[in-house]
Ligand code: G3H
Ligand code: 13P
Ligand code: ZN
């Protein structure tokens with residue numbers, strides 16, 4: 001059934017694992033993720049970005065997820081990813097989402113607090129969870145050029161949570177969105193994560209930009225005509241380590257895109273006469289399923305936690 005993340009995070013926090021939050025845009029992605037979580041008996045967060053909402057339409061996404069839930073007892077959170085203003089959060093809350101993210105991380109601190117509070121007030125009156133964000137995820141260029149750290153300040157995180165009443169907090173400790181996360185060595189600021197965890201005991205933290213960018217998919221895409229050279233993600237052992245701190249939710253989108261696209265590229269090159277979409281979407285869906293199953297079992301550690 002659809003559920004909020006409260007119990008999921010409480011147990012994940014205590015036992016030192018993380019729940020996977022996977023971005024969904026269409027039927028094949030939803031089915032691949034649901035199959036993986038079903039086989040692993042894993043709790044699950046399906047998240048929808050503004051772009052996904054625009055691509056598929058909110059009703060389609062919600063109804064696809066409802067359809068998926070007719071065949072399973074798995075607990076699933078329906079979450080808005082990176083809500084950019086109050087109105088999109090409101091639309092999703094009104095539309096049956098059990099969790100929303102308001103992302104005011106780009107705003108001046110007091111403005112981020114003000115809008116986050118507004119979302120919290122609306123959401124909590126309706127039993128909906130609110131994730132907020134503090135600090136900026138460093139892109140490859142930011143990391144090089146930023147004079148001051150845009151990573152989350154631990155003291156500010158405590159103040160932010162206290163003043164907004166948000167239920168979980170996305171923090172910046174070195175991850176970034178997309179397939180090009182690090183130019184040199186991949187590293188996360190674990191000293192900062194430890195400090196934030198200690199200063200907010202029991203409080204669930206969220207890691208965005210947490211795809212690993214598996215080399216096998218990069219190689220496969222490049223072998224079959226793609227151009228994704230130099231892509232680099234967060235090593236899986238660092239994600240597993242982050243889950244032993246306050247991190248309870250780990251966001252993954254890029255790895256889904258890579259798995260699907262690499263698989264479809266391969267199919268197109270190997271079977272150029274095929275033009276039935278089912279012929280290439282089926283292996284693409286299987287690739288999503290296998291990738292997600294691997295994450296759940298070997299990286300997030302949330303198999304058999306329902
Ligand atoms: O954080 C961003 C997610 O990967 C969603 O990406 O806005 O292109 O749908 P999108
Ligand atoms: P990736 O680009 O690393 O998959 O991050 C996804 C994300 O943070 C969605 O909010
Ligand atoms: Zn994100």
Ligand code: NA
Nearest residue numbers: 243245246247
């Ligand atoms: Na944790």
